[in-house]
Amino acid sequence: MLDVRIDKQLGSFQLDVSLSAEGAGAMTALVGPSGAGKSMTLKAIAGLVHPDGGRIELGGRVLYDGTRGIDLPARERNVGYLFQSYALFPTMTVEQNIACGMRMRGRAERDARVAEKIRTFHLSGLEKRRPHQLSGGEQQRAALARCLANDPEALLLDEPFSAVDEELKAILEGELLELLSAFPGPCILVSHDRPEVERLCSSIVEIRDGHAR
Amino acid sequence: MDWFPLANSLRIAALSTAAVYVLGIWLADGVAKLPPALKALADVALTLPLVLPPTVVGFLLLMLLGPRRPLGSLVLGSFGVRLTMVWYAAVFASVVVAFPLMYRTARGAFENFDETLADAARTLGKSESWIFWRVKLPACRTSIIAGAVLAFARALGEYGATSMVAGYTPHVTATVSTTVYQLWQIGDDGLALRWVLVNIAISALALFVLNHLEARDRAERRR
Numbered sequence: 128m129l130d131v132r133i134d135k136q137l138g139s140f141q142l143d144v145s146l147s148a149e150g151a152g153a154m155t156a157l158v159g160p161s162g163a164g165k166s167m168t169l170k171a172i173a174g175l176v177h178p179d180g181g182r183i184e185l186g187g188r189v190l191y192d193g194t195r196g197i198d199l200p201a202r203e204r205n206v207g208y209l210f211q212s213y214a215l216f217p218t219m220t221v222e223q224n225i226a227c228g229m230r231m232r233g234r235a236e237r238d239a240r241v242a243e244k245i246r247t248f249h250l251s252g253l254e255k256r257r258p259h260q261l262s263g264g265e266q267q268r269a270a271l272a273r274c275l276a277n278d279p280e281a282l283l284l285d286e287p288f289s290a291v292d293e294e295l296k297a298i299l300e301g302e303l304l305e306l307l308s309a310f311p312g313p314c315i316l317v318s319h320d321r322p323e324v325e326r327l328c329s330s331i332v333e334i335r336d337g338h339a340r
Numbered sequence: 341m342d343w344f345p346l347a348n349s350l351r352i353a354a355l356s357t358a359a360v361y362v363l364g365i366w367l368a369d370g371v372a373k374l375p376p377a378l379k380a381l382a383d384v385a386l387t388l389p390l391v392l393p394p395t396v397v398g399f400l401l402l403m404l405l406g407p408r409r410p411l412g413s414l415v416l417g418s419f420g421v422r423l424t425m426v427w428y429a430a431v432f433a434s435v436v437v438a439f440p441l442m443y444r445t446a447r448g449a450f451e452n453f454d455e456t457l458a459d460a461a462r463t464l465g466k467s468e469s470w471i472f473w474r475v476k477l478p479a480c481r482t483s484i485i486a487g488a489v490l491a492f493a494r495a496l497g498e499y500g501a502t503s504m505v506a507g508y509t510p511h512v513t514a515t516v517s518t519t520v521y522q523l524w525q526i527g528d529d530g531l532a533l534r535w536v537l538v539n540i541a542i543s544a545l546a547l548f549v550l551n552h553l554e555a556r557d558r559a560e561r562r563r
Contacts, residue, residue: 175459175463201462202464214456214460216479217479218478228464
């Protein structure tokens with residue numbers, strides 16, 4: 128369970144969001160026009176942007192509490208983030224990118240886990256490729272594999288289909304649902320595409336001019 | 341032909357490049373994190389040697405390192421080591437003169453670095469130093485190597501400040517550039533010309549390497 132209530136003032140823009148997301152395979156959508164504050168909300172949950180006040184709680188763990196002065200750094204939040212541009216490390220291979228996501232483990236165990244992710248995410252044969260040698264869909268799978276290799280407690284997906292064309296989108300949507308079906312934690316998908324979130328998500332939160340409740 | 345000036349020039353340029361490489365990357369990263377007002381000030385101070393006449397740099401170095409000056413007398417008194425009119429004095433001169441080239445190249449590369457990559461690493465639980473060494477530096481490596489090559493070429497071509505702080509003593513402090521001047525002074529144009537050609541050859545080679553690196557970087561970006 129992820130509970131979010133945050134506000135932040137940025138120039139004349141006011142962000143005021145409260146939402147909650149259940150776990151267990153049910154995706155929550157955060158939908159709204161561009162510039163409404165969708166990405167900023169995700170960044171605040173991940174700890175990449177600091178709100179002015181409010182509270183973020185994940186599975187009983189307080190990630191942020193404005194009044195108590197709690198603000199865990201991003202690296203301690205254990206929240207997976209799939210970036211719009213995928214943000215794969217350009218100088219590392221697919222394999223190395225995925226291994227990066229793993230917490231401290233023995234080498235043998237880590238290699239086995241990387242191999243397992245490579246299989247699950249249909250990346251076999253691409254282990255030694257670098258991100259620029261992959262197609263858009265492959266990059267997305269590699270980025271998602273890297274996120275999930277880290278065993279995050281929650282998953283944030285920022286416009287995962289904005290970089291692909293319509294035809295591929297239908298395939299990737301199906302793939303994403305299948306790959307995420309095993310993910311037990313809360314999952315928030317950000318999108319500006321209403322029909323898309325209606326196909327993919329079980330609950331929908333609308334955000335407009337920074338406001339969502 | 342006595343090759344000492346070439347060997348001396350190469351060791352001075354190599355040592356200066358090593359020092360400038362570390363300093364340039366470290367300060368470029370540090371300055372980027374400063375508040376805007378301090379950043380502007382630090383940036384001007386660190387770039388100044390690029391536009392100052394080398395004689396001004398030489399003068400300031402002598403004011404600091406000379407045997408009766410603050411740092412020079414301290415080091416001479418404590419360790420019995422002179423900081424001027426010795427071969428390694430030229431390293432100090434080359435470091436100051438070549439530094440801005442490394443600093444500005446590294447700074448440009450860091451400014452173009454995609455911060456999303458750093459954010460991605462943070463959400464994966466990585467520390468800031470891991471991000472710097474494993475993501476940021478590798479992503480910027482071509483520009484950083486190009487900066488080092490440029491700094492090496494500049495250090496090799498250093499004359500003004502070097503002649504002031506290291507002087508010209510055959511077999512002791514003579515570099516290619518000070519040798520050319522000396523030979524011209526005594527009218528040995530033939531030998532001077534040979535050194536000129538040696539200098540042009542090495543500098544041109546450095547620039548070829550630089551262009552090659554930049555072309556490779558452009559090709560990688562296009563993909």
